[in-house]
Amino acid sequence: MQQQLTCEQVSALLTYYVENKLNEPLKKYLEYHLSICPECSEKLKKLKKLVNNYNEISKRINSDDEIEENSYFNKQYEDFKLNLSAYIDNELTDEENIRIKKIAISNPIARKDLEDIYTFKRLLHSSFDKTKNDSKEDYSKNILNDIYSLHQNNKLDPFYMIMTIFSVIIAAIILGVINIFVL
Numbered sequence: 001m002q003q004q005l006t007c008e009q010v011s012a013l014l015t016y017y018v019e020n021k022l023n024e025p026l027k028k029y030l031e032y033h034l035s036i037c038p039e040c041s042e043k044l045k046k047l048k049k050l051v052n053n054y055n056e057i058s059k060r061i062n063s064d065d066e067i068e069e070n071s072y073f074n075k076q077y078e079d080f081k082l083n084l085s086a087y088i089d090n091e092l093t094d095e096e097n098i099r100i101k102k103i104a105i106s107n108p109i110a111r112k113d114l115e116d117i118y119t120f121k122r123l124l125h126s127s128f129d130k131t132k133n134d135s136k137e138d139y140s141k142n143i144l145n146d147i148y149s150l151h152q153n154n155k156l157d158p159f160y161m162i163m164t165i166f167s168v169i170i171a172a173i174i175l176g177v178i179n180i181f182v183l
């Protein structure tokens with residue numbers, strides 16, 4: 001024989017029943033009462049509806065939270081991307097610097113971007129240094145060439161000057177001699 005539950009007892013147990021937290025014997029007693037009591041069975045219907053609504057609402061709230069979190073994440077990342085080159089070139093204020101640094105710490109995508117840029121910068125810098133060194137070599141070579149040719153010119157110039165003066169003196173002497181003889 002089924003043990004009879006009162007309507008009050010059923011009311012007290014309904015939420016546990018909906019959440020499936022009753023043990024089998026108690027569940028059986030309750031289901032028996034529901035089958036013979038339209039009032040309690042109506043209460044169950046309402047309660048199930050309430051629980052469903054609650055689940056719907058909490059599901060929606062959770063997904064809203066997710067969307068909001070995502071858009072916050074995206075907004076941060078946009079901010080990060082906008083300021084990235086200025087951050088790397090040290091053109092930001094201290095406050096902005098901290099903000100970008102924080103995003104890089106909390107956002108793995110942003111951190112990866114920053115690392116990539118630094119790697120790229122390093123590569124660029126080392127190749128620039130190489131070019132600078134290469135041109136430095138060229139530069140010193142050019143200077144050496146300049147000094148060398150200047151040195152040669154210095155050697156040659158006085159020679160030509162002396163030769164020119166010498167030629168003029170000799171020409172003058174010859175002309176003087178000619179003049180003496182002619183006159």
Ligand SMILES: [Zn+2]
Nearest residue numbers: 007037039040
């Ligand atoms: Zn009842």
